[in-house]
Amino acid sequence: MTGRLLVVDPAAVDKILDTSPARVVDAVRTAYRLHDEAQTVVPHSTFLRFPDDTVNRIIGLPAYVGGQVRAAGMKWIASFPGNIAAGLPRASASIVLNSMETGRPTALLDGARVSAHRTAASAALAARVLTAGEPDGIALAGCGVINLEVLRYVRHLLPSVRDVTLYDSDPQRAAAFAARVPDGVTARVARGLDEALAAHRLVSFATNAGTPHTGLDACGPGTVVLHVSLRDLHPEALLAARNVVDDPDHVDRENTSVHLASRRVGHRDFLHATIGGLLNGRTALGPAEQPTVFSPFGLGALDIAVAEMVREEAERTGLGQSVPW
Template sequence: MLILGAGEVRAVLDTAQQDVLTAVRTAYELHARGLTAVPHSVFLRFPDDDRNRIIALPAYLGGQHPVSGVKWVSSFPGNISRGLDRASAAIILNSMESGAPEVFLEASAISARRTAAGAALAAATLSSSTPDTGVTLLGCGLINFEVLTYLRTALPSIDTVTLYDLDATRAESFADKALARWPELKIDVAQRAEDALTAHKLVCLATTASTPHLGTEYCRPGTLVLHLSLRDLTAESVLSSVNIVDDADHVCRAATSLHLAEQQTGHRDFITSSIGEILVSGKPYVRDEDTLTVFSPFGLGCLDLAVADLVRREALARGLGASLPGFLPSGEQLFA
């Protein structure tokens, strides 16, 4: 068993933005071609607790280097007030020959960066008729910081950022951190969500909202909303937009905004396409400048496997991680 802790995983990922984008794109394309297996995620919830949850995402990713495994990821929003990360995660990769677990990875960075890479890839793919030069980030936590990191790679035209968070201190802290990393950026902290939504035609929502609280009436026509947290937008906003997803069966579950829209209408005709189908088509996509486009990715487990396998391969090449011989029983031990 190879064990890769947070330090080793980040040592690989910190300089691998383009490789992660490529891995995520390949996974989306393989999924669109039917070369994945992605069972529905299992949500572990707790009695009298509607905020905290732990989710299991099993998956198989085909292609040149098939890989299978599972991500076990928790979301405990109260951690933020205690100075801890909201989410924590681990991934197990299994042998495709024997099925035995062979790699155990700390996966919080994998989870966050595949989310960010998927958002940045969507922003680059669902392009505007005029290049996006600014982005609004609602929710000033780890995910949107990673989104900004990957947008800087996928859309180098981005030079202006508008921030909004219910906690103004978090927004200011985010701005300081971003300016320290990218001093050339122009960053503004909005006092109202409405002002932030109006500022740019590229908007990313990464909040801890559990129920819809936001309409899109303040967004400009032609805006692309990266709806990463899945429960911010009202069903009415979803129904009035062009909707792109990663997988309709996955995203229309667990009281997401799209699930509520489906319950309201009794159908999924409001979903236009998946990001994988658009990528596989090979045709340039230009979003409608007269309406809004909403990208709602559930976050498929095959994306986590793609990034985890990238980390595994690079870690082995660098000699990173710790090997734990004897983790699995031998045949003799089984029958002793």
């Protein structure tokens, strides 16, 4: 029996995602809520690493999302940081979706953009949930693709954000980033990381850091830190903060800052809530003087939920190419 496979190329994926930030946020919010309700299946990510290579890796994230989504598939994403110096994107990925009736593959789409958008949307959603009032600015540590999308999605959910302070270990990347910020946003480049951390009460880390390199002493009271890259913060900083994660079991591994902190103290009592629990109203967090850190491991359920939205839109608009399979 021959079936059909919908192939959605990077340009088509970009077109759908760039014009649908509200739908991306809705897909991420739905996936988090379903995960909190035990209506997802998210095995631990598989990390493919290579002999004598501590930098490059390829990660497999299979997942099922139930409820109204009812989709299954896998993201296969490569992270090769050396690409940046060669003028290539650090990450490249593909996502395959499978039929829930037959198990056959139904769609193949570019996954790097899905991954960037779902990561940014999840960070912005956490900022919306965790931030008190209407922040007027954000500090971005790491001036790459992910933080550019974080800024875009934060602006979508928190339009009061009009000022951005940038820091990157490569000042030229920070300067280039400043020239790309959206209209209506004023950007400045900080001279050091601590200057950036002190500039605003909302911070996003999206770097290539493999080991912790900073604390949060420079942050003002009540700062919300979107710890997207997971390995920037010293364990002591997390132990002194209020911590929100997407899934305790997933984030407490692979030498993340959460993993290092839990090994240091032998427990996870420093994790105060999950984003799904907050979205579903099962838990609540009041005001706090210490920083609140959101550490999202990046659940495959988010990729599948967003990819399913992209598949539906590609079919509706004819942006995908259907081929025999």
